[in-house]
Amino acid sequence: MTSTAFRIGGDLDVRRLGFGAMHLPTEPGPAREGSLAVARRAVELGVTLIDTAYMYSWGANEELLAEALHPYPDGLVVTTKVGVARTGSGEWTLDGRPEALRDQVEQALRRLRVERIELLQLHRIDPETPLADQVGTLRDLRTEGKIGRIGLSEVTVAELDEARKTVDIASVQNRYNVLDREHEPVLAACEAAGIAFLPWRPAAWGESGAKAEIAAVASELGATSTQVALAWLLGHSPVILPIPGTARVNHLEENLAAERLQLTPAHRARLDRLPEQA
Numbered sequence: 001m002t003s004t005a006f007r008i009g010g011d012l013d014v015r016r017l018g019f020g021a022m023h024l025p026t027e028p029g030p031a032r033e034g035s036l037a038v039a040r041r042a043v044e045l046g047v048t049l050i051d052t053a054y055m056y057s058w059g060a061n062e063e064l065l066a067e068a069l070h071p072y073p074d075g076l077v078v079t080t081k082v083g084v085a086r087t088g089s090g091e092w093t094l095d096g097r098p099e100a101l102r103d104q105v106e107q108a109l110r111r112l113r114v115e116r117i118e119l120l121q122l123h124r125i126d127p128e129t130p131l132a133d134q135v136g137t138l139r140d141l142r143t144e145g146k147i148g149r150i151g152l153s154e155v156t157v158a159e160l161d162e163a164r165k166t167v168d169i170a171s172v173q174n175r176y177n178v179l180d181r182e183h184e185p186v187l188a189a190c191e192a193a194g195i196a197f198l199p200w201r202p203a204a205w206g207e208s209g210a211k212a213e214i215a216a217v218a219s220e221l222g223a224t225s226t227q228v229a230l231a232w233l234l235g236h237s238p239v240i241l242p243i244p245g246t247a248r249v250n251h252l253e254e255n256l257a258a259e260r261l262q263l264t265p266a267h268r269a270r271l272d273r274l275p276e277q278a
Contacts, residue, residue, distance in 0.1 A: 002235050004259055008196045009149040009170035012118060014077055016234060017259045018049030019252070020200065020245030026060035034247060039068035041249050043076060045256050051173075051198065051243045053081035053123055054104055055092060062111040070113045080108050081123035081153060081173075083134070096126030096134040105141055121151035121173055125159060132166045139167040151196075157189045164193075171196040171241075177203065178232045178271055179210050191239050202242040203229050210274045217267050223258075230258035232271050 006016050019042045025031035042050065050069075052061045065078055072078065082104035085095035095101075101122075108117060120138060125131055141147045151171030152163055163169055172190050174183040176199035190197040203226045211225070218228045226244070233242045244255045263271070 003238060006196060006239065006241055008077075008119060008241075009168070010194065012077060012149060012170075013075070014049040014241065015046060016241050017047070017230065017256060018051060018198075018241055018243040019047045020243040021050055021052045021061055021065055022056045023245045023247050024061060024064060025247060026057045026064050031247070032064070034249075035064055036068040038247060038249055038252055039065055042252055042256075043069060043073060045253065047256070048075050048077060049241060049243065050076070050078045051080075052078065053084070053121075054108060055081065055084040055123060058086055059107065059111050062108060066111060066113045072114075077118050078112060078114075079119035079121060079151070079171075080112065080117060081121040082108065083123040083126060094124050094126040094128070096122070096124075096129040098129075098133055098137040101134065101137045102141065105138075105146060109146060116146055116148055118148040119151055119171060120147045120149070121153050121171060123153050125152070125155060131159065131162055135163045135166045135169075142167070151198075153200075155186065157185050160186065160189055160195075169193075169195055171198055173198040173200055175199065175201050176233075176240075177201060178214065178229050179274055187237055187240070191237050195239060196241050197237065197239045198241050198243055199233060200243065202233055202244050213270060213274060217263075217270060221261060221263070221267070223261050224254055227254060227258040227261050228263070228267075228271070230255060231261040231263050232268065234259065235263060235268060 007013050024035035083096050084092050087093050138150045149170035153173040176183050187197050214225045218225045230242050233240050246252050
C-alpha cells in the first residue's frame with residue numbers, strides 16, 4: 001500500500017499530500033475570506049505541509065497564511081521560498097545575493113510570525129551569484145537557527161549535486177506530473193538520496209489525447225482526472241510530495257481524497273505509457 005507520510009530531511013514528519021497556496025487571492029474582500037477558509041479547511045482535513053513563497057503576491061500570501069493559521073497547530077509545516085525579487089517596474093527578477101537572501105528570510109519570518117522556518121527553499125538559482133554563496137548563506141541562517149532545513153527549486157541533477165557539496169538539501173521543488181516528466185532524472189536523484197520531491201503543477205495538463213486517457217481511467221474509477229493524476233504521483237515514487245493548489249474548498253476536498261484512490265496495476269501501466277512531453 002502507498003505510504004501517506006514522509007520524513008523531510010530525515011526528521012520532519014509530514015503528510016505526503018500537501019497544499020500549494022499560490023492561487024489563494026489575497027486582496028481584501030470576499031475572495032480573501034474564501035482563501036482563509038480554504039487554508040483552515042486544509043488543516044482541518046489533516047494537511048501538514050503548506051507551500052508558499054515571497055513571489056506569491058510579494059509576501060501577501062505568507063501574511064494570509066499567518067492570518068488564517070497562526071498560532072500554527074503542532075505538526076504543521078509552512079514552507080516558503082526566497083531568491084526572487086520585484087523590480088522597480090513591478091516585474092520579477094532573480095536575486096541570490098547573500099544580503100538579499102538574508103533580508104528575504106528575515107521578512108518571511110516576520111510575515112509568517114515564526115522564529116524559525118522549518119523548510120526554506122531557494123526559489124530559483126541566480127546565475128549571477130555563485131551557487132555556493134547562495135546555499136552557503138542559507139546554511140549560515142540554518143546555523144543561526146532561523147532555518148530548519150534547506151530546499152531547492154527548478155534545478156538540474158548537476159545543480160543539486162553542486163549544492164549538496166555546500167549543505168544538506170532536504171527537498172527539491174520542480175515541475176512534474178504524469179504528462180510532464182522532463183525532470184525524471186532529478187526525481188531519481190532525489191529518490192536515491194532520500195530527498196523530498198515536491199512537484200509543482202502536479203495536476204496533469206497537455207494534449208487532448210493524453211488527457212482523454214486520464215479521463216477514461218478516472219471514469220472507470222469513479223474519480224476526477226486530477227485525482228487520478230495525484231494518485232499516480234503518490235504511487236510513482238515514495239519521495240514525491242504533491243502540493244496541489246486551489247482557491248475552492250470543494251476542490252481542496254476532492255484533491256485530498258486522491259490519497260484514498262487506488263490505481264490498479266493495469267491503470268498505472270496505461271498512465272505510465274502516456275507521453276512524457278505532452
